[in-house]
Amino acid sequence: MPKEIKPFQYISVKQAYEEGRFLIADDMGMFKTAQAILLNNKIRKSKRGKARTLVVAPTSVREHWAREIQDWSYPKTHDISLLTTQNYSSEVLKLKKNDWVITSYSLFSNVDEGSLQRLAKIGFDHIIFDEVHNAKNPEAARTKGVRSLTRNLEHLTLLSGTPVPNTIEDAYMLMHFLEPQNYPLSDDPNDGSLNAAARHWFKDIYWKNPQAFKELMSRKMIRREARGLIGAKLPEVTEQDIHIDINGAWLEIYNRILEPEMPLGRKLMQIEKALTDTRLVDPSFTKGLPNIAPKYDALDEIVAKETRKRGKVLIFTNLKEGVVVPLLERYRRYGAIAITGDVTSSRDNPRERLRMQFQENSATKVMIATTVMNEGVDLTAATAIVNLMLPWTPAERQQRTKRSDRWGEVEKDHLMVYNLLARYPKKIRKSFDEARQDMLVGKQRVVDYLYSGLALTREQLTDFQNPKYVPRIKRALASDNQIVFKYFLNWRGIGTKGALRRLKRNPNANQETAEMYAQFNMARNAARLYLPIIEDLNPAGRWLDLAGGPGMLGYFAEKPVHVLDISHNYLKEGRRLNTGHHVNASFSAVPYAEGNFGELYHHER
Secondary structure (H helix, E strand, O other): OOOOOOHHHHHHHHHHHHHOEEEEOOOOOOOHHHHHHHHHHHHHHHOOOOOOEEEEEOHHHHHHHHHHHHHHOOOOOOOEEEOOOOOHHHHHHHHHHOOEEEEEHHHHHHOOHHHHHHHHHHOOOEEEEEOHHHHOOOOOHHHHHHHHHHOOOOEEEEEOOOOOOOOHHHHHHHHHHHOOOOOOOOOOHHHOOHHHHHHHHHHHHHHHOOOHHHHHHHHHEEOOOOOOOOOOOOOEEEEEEEEEEOOHHHHHHHHHHHOOOOOHHHHHHHHHHHOOOHHHOOHHHHOOOOOOOHHHHHHHHHHHHHHHOOOOEEEEOOOOOOOHHHHHHHOHHHOOEEEOOOOOOOOOOHHHHHHHHHHHOOOOOEEEEOOOOOOOOOOOOOOEEEEOOOOOOHHHHHHHHHOOOOOOOOOOOEEEEEEEEEEOHHHOOOOHHHHHHHHHHHHHHHHHHHHHOOOOOHHHHHHHHOOOOOHHHHHHOOOHHHHHHHHHOOOOOOHHHHHHHHHHHOHHHHHHHHHHHHHOHHHHHHHHHHHHHHHHHOOOOOOEEEOOOOOHHHHHHOOOEEEEEOOHHHHHHHHHHOOEEEEEOOHHHOOOOOOOOHHHHHHHO
16 A cells, blocks of 8 residues: 555545544545544544544454554554453553554453443544444444444544445434434333334434435535546446346246245255255255256356456355355366455455465456455456346445456456356346345435435335345235235225226336236136036036136136136237137126126026
8 A cells, every 4th residue: 555645635634633533434445543533633632642442343354453553653552452352351451652552342342341441441532433333233232332422523434445334223323423412212121122223313304394404415525436547547337248048947946946935044044055056945846846056157167267367356245154065176277265254354364365366366266255245355366257146235236346446456347346246037026136136226216315315205214124024025025826916815805996006107017917827827727617517507508707816727728718808918918828809898887788608607697
């Protein structure tokens, strides 16, 4: 890292000093650590050289902070203490002698409240939270611990390269840290859930003033992109979705998982496994069917194409067991390596050695990762990033790309980002992969609205709250039968006008269920039940299927039937299935003369 101060750093230091509590949210690779230390120099100068500073950072970057303090602090300091869970009892008593104390978020999860009071009593003039998203959950011990140190603190600096809140609680915690007097959060156990309290406070503020979040962040946050600011050449980034159709045995396994009721977490995990490699799925869902892993075939093509161009491929997977080892074996000839946890900046750390191997060794062309590691990790040797599975949050998605799209050790012209997405056949509905992608886009849109001050609906805020329960995901985890049944559950007794209004209000759902209807169990079972009766009553006459949808009676009887229905989509699907003669009409205006369908017509009338 160059040690000269860049012009843009003066701007953030000045603004952060004047505001006191401030979020530096510059792009990754833009020296946020250095900016925080330069700010501390100014604070120290204002206090005539006497200022005690606490840095709370991920465990993996503590040593990195110590080195950066040595490089950027002025006047130079050597009074730096690394405070860990192991040395806490003996070291905390000596901290008053040190200018800088560096610790990790994990300490606050492992030290009791009484012991933390000893740390609070030391008195800090400046506290820095690196990667502040580590303290986003109001109820987590680490969040409560760091909050206890910031009461009445004038200078609090938050650092994050991805300041994207993933929930309402995340957004409110940012507001609380930046202006606790205006955005309070009580620790009173009688208040109930702190998450619920944060959610309530945020919504209450938002309904009264949708601009509140934007107004606060415009004063208390600075965010700048690396392009054009740091004088380094960043690669052109191209993102491409690779769609893989779910069909055959793969589709059968997928539908077997969707059909039964089961806890959401289990269903999510089984679907994630099925869309990656069906050998990972519970055998009860795969019995009698071959193993399928089409995503690996698509991955093979990407790896071969990118390495032919002398590139390197970084593969992200949400699953570790049953995925990492097979991929290492699969890409052994490409010198594949894997990192399945955070990387520290110490060269003695095995993961850091693997990182450097990927960066420097031309024979190592593939890396498999199960985590984004941490913000400072440089994997700029990668010319392609593959999301074998998409992450759950926009922040993590951005972090994955920023492992390589940043100023760092290797400069390149271009970076490809591939998303491998299993796609439901005929596009009649969203697969789990597609629904998760829609969810990420939707959550990013909500975040953009929050930062821009645009008004959101209550439904949008509710969907934003929990990524696993938003309608897109819930719908993708329902079977065809469940979707069609739920669609028709509330149609009884609404009348012709009500039905027409409903069709007009939601034509996409009507079209979707029309294409699913041939596989709808209730329609199939009803047709099989009625066929023997109808054939006995009127074996030779013409049949009329009233409100027949696409005409399942004729479909299963394998003979032409007159089908009457109010939905154009259902009639269109019936014509595709060739189930008979299709007429758009309602019960109240049947376009046939009395007697056209013999005894059966009179009976139905």
